[in-house]
Each structure stands twice: as structure tokens, then as C-alpha cells.
Amino acid sequence: MELTVGPNQFFWDAASWRDFYARLADEAPVGRVVLGELVCSKRLPFYQAEIPGAVERLQAAGKAVAMTSLALVTLKRERGLTAELAATGLEVEVNDLTALAHLPEGAAFSVGPLVNVYNEGTLGWLASRGARRICLPPELPPGPLGVLAGASPMPVEVWGWGRLPLAISARCYHARLHERAKDSCQFVCDRDPDGRAVDTLDGQKFLAVNGVQTLSAACASAAHALPGLRAAGVAALRLSPQAEGFVEVCRLFRDLADGRIDAAELDARARPLAPGGAFCDGFLTGAAGVAWSGA
């Protein structure tokens, strides 16, 4: 089972961003890293200058590197950024089909979890268009997931760790919570490096907001689903970055995949590292996404 690190979903300052990818390159037992801005184009200028160095360091460490597209492309500037991705020479992870419109016919690309690939028809079309790898949408239930993993001509990834990306909007919830307009947000989402908790009226931990994105409060973990995913032919787990303890999370999943520890041990050791302090894996068992099979 391979491990892929997905694009960081949150807004970190340039120094934190640089340190994160430096440690990833030097210490994390993962084969593949997707980086770049997924959530909000306004964040990119703050750390854009760090990207070439990070790419170089990751590649020098033997890791495959891809650049993500934005998850929602509406503004002219965002269309320009998306078009430029195709020219970086790196593999593009398409997380909005807009990126596909800019990729020359025949160019290799990968498909990220925010593209709606629910069936063989869509998967097959993307493969014929040049897709070399795909991370399936997190909400896909186990039955369809098995069908797609079995039918896919390319390696299939599944969401393995991290707060689940549940929704994307044109509206910024961080700005709304701080009573600011989106255009004068003053980048307030940087105060919540793993997202800002949104609880129910009865204090149940439920969701987290991250600028224009809404995430699960619980941290998804595919640890218990791993045997089933392996049997279905899934090639890789995707681990989603978090501000603290991420290299340790990568090591734990490497140990789990290699049989050095079991899922219960991963739970016990990873729980203190999990954003929100709770796990979920319901999408992987066919339940509501918030459900947790390891309880």
C-alpha cells in the first residue's frame, strides 16, 4: 500500500509551510506528495515563493510530486492560475475540471478527490483523456468503491487520514464568522491552522470551517478499513496535512500498512494527533460519514 500526502487544505504562514514540506521530504515515509493551493486563491501569494524549493527537496528525496488545481475556479485570476499549472512541467492533480480544459490533449494528469468520479463511465473517460492516477471522492460507499478499484486501469487512492473535505462554497465562512466581507477578510483563516470548529447547538463536535471550505470535525482514518481496501485493489491511502504531528501520522500508517502495528495500536497512538480529537470512517463502511467503526 502506497502513501500519498494530499495538498494542504489550510492557510499557514510561509515559514510553517516551508518547514512542513522540508520535514516531509526528509523524514516522512511517503512516496508521493501533492502540493499547491486547493482552497482559496488569495492565500497563494503568501507562500508561492516557497513552492519551487519544496518541490526540489521532495524530488531529491525520491518522492513523486504533483501540483493541485484549485477546488473551485470562478475568478479571472483563478482561471489564469489554473492555466499556468499546465505549464509548470509537473503532474497536475485536477480538483476542478477547469484544469482539464487547460491541459493539452494527451498530457498526463491525476484526478483528485474533489472531482466527482462515482462510476466506471466517468473513470474510463478520464483515463482515456490521460488520467494516470485517481483519488476517489471521500463519500463513495464501499460497494461502488470496490467496483471502481477493480475496474480502474490506473492506480486508485482512497482518503486515508485527515478532516474530510465536505463542501466548497464561493462564500467565506471564516470572513462571515468575523463579520468581514470576503474581499476584506484580512486572511483571518490563518488563525485556525487545522480549521475552526463548528459545533451543534448541543455542543456536539460536528464540522470545521476553513475559509470557503467546510470539513468534518472528526478526523477520518482508514486504518480499520485497510484490509478491505487492499483486497479491493486500492493502491494508495491519501494522508491530508495537519499543522502538528504529521510526520508521526505518516510513520504510523507506514507501520500499519507494513504490518508492524495493527489498527487498534494506530488508533491509540494517532488519537492525540487527530484534529478534533475524534475519528470517523463511516463512508468506508457504508454508514453516515461521521460514524466510527473502531469505537
Next chain:
Amino acid sequence: MMELVCPAGTPAALRAAVEAGAHAVYCGFADETNARNFPGLNFSRAELAEGAAFAHRQGAKVLVAINTFPQAGRQALWHRAVADAAAAGADAVILADLGLVAHAAEAHPGLRRHLSVQAAAANPDVINFYAETFGVRRVVLPRVLSVAEIAAINREIDAESEVFVFGGLCVMAEGRCALSSYATGLSPNMNGVCSPPSHVVYAEEGAALAARLGGFTIQRSAKGAPAPYPTLCKGCFTSAGTTGHVFEDPASLDASELIPALAGAGVTALKIEGRQRSRAYVKEVVKSFRAAVEAVATGRPVPAGQLARLSEGQAATTGAYAKTWR
């Protein structure tokens, strides 16, 4: 005149909409191939054929929404829906899934293809990609765009655009939202439902009425006070000591006053949400909007204020079209 595209959850609503002045109606089959897969709604094959014949006699079009994402291993159900829509005389199918659009283009090249709002095509590049690759003729634009953004898109695309003007309002990019399945296991993309009634529980708590979705308390109102349906993104939450509608206030869309601006922005068709609504509601809304588009077509002002009482949760908003939060 701008084309008025109206909801038909049932054959009776289809007739009501056409008689009230709809230029086109949209409807779906009674299964998970459409995004309003609610009990008691939607059309059998025979009902669709009859409905299409009726609409055509009155000079109206029928658009069939097959706008959920086909489930792996069961794609045949969606493929059959496209074929049956064509056989029933549909004027177009409204599709969201990339693979299904590709299938329809190949298997039914003569059947007009519209791109559903569920495809979340929010800029000219991706819209032109669908138009050029699959011959998509019309795109239903996401409800995240302002009028100025819509005008800019229309200047660059090689397809017609259709926008929502009335009814329920998604806060998130449509077709990109798994909030409902996170809480309940059922989602718009896979099951054609959002925050489904099967997972809603109301509990009396002294003088209050709490609404829980999938066990999560997302609304609490005084007993007897109006309690809007607990749709997840319009629920009440707490974040760092602040309690309120974190995502959106529970208002519904009414962009009737923006019809002249939308016409100026090059929009071809105006869409009314609400296939789950009653025949009487459909009739009233369609009549009002038909009067409005006729007024705009002849340079008269939009007749004001008739629709307020039909808006969900009493409050109405012009949504993203006139962004105040940008």
C-alpha cells in the same frame, strides 16, 4: 423573451405549469437518477410521454433531469433513463455526471444536452470544455455567481445559460457537497436527497422544539414559532462562542427584481426551483414570473412583491447575484 423553466414534480404540476405560462418544464423519473428523489414525486415512463405530448401541444418544452451521479456497477439505470427520456419525446436532458454526458453524446447525439447545476461549471473555460467536447448546448449556472460574473461568462461561452431565480437556495457549490451524507449517509450526488426527512427527528424540550438531523441538533425554536426545515447548511451552530447561522440564514431565493439585469447579462433562461412543491404553488409562481418576463421583454418594470409569501422561511434573498458578502 427569456425562457421560463418551471418545476414539475408530478404530471399535475406539469399541466399547471404549462397552463400558467411556462415555456419549458423540467421533471425526472421516479428513482435515484434525479436530484429530487422524494416519495410521491416524479414521473413514470408513460407519464413522461403523456406529459411531453401535452406540453408540446401547448408549445412548451420538456427537459428531463437525470442529474445525480450514476452509481458504479449500476450505470445501466442512468443510461436507460437517458434513452427513455429520448423515447418519450423530451426536448433535452439535464445531466451532471461527466461519464453520463459522454454517454449521452455518443449514444443519443440528436438529444439536446443541458449541463445541470450539479456539475458546478462556474467559469467559461470549463463550460466551453463541456460544449466543445460533448456538444452541451446550455449550462445551468451555479448559484454562487453575481450578475456581473454571469455577464462575463456569457461573453465568453459558446452555449446558452440558465440561472435560478426563485425557490430553494444551495449555499455550497452544488454537486460538490457531502454534508448530508456525512450526517445521514444519503447525499444529493448519490441518492438525489439532501438532509432527508427520514433522518429528521423533532423533540419537544420544555418550551422549545429541537430539530435533529442524523442525531445532530441544528435547530431549536420556541414552540409555536415558525420552524424552518432543518437543512444542514441552513442550520444553527456554535463556533468559538458565537451561535447562529454559520453558513447561511434560512432564506430562499427571489431574484425577480434582477430579471432585467439577468437579461442584460445575456441569460437565456430563468429557472424556478421546487419540484417538491404543490401544483397550486407552481401555478402561482409561474404566473408571476411569466408576467415578469413579459414585462421585461417589452421594457416595462417587473411587477413587484407578489411572491414574498411563497418564499421559504418567510425571508427572501437575491442570493449571490447581488453579493453583499463579497
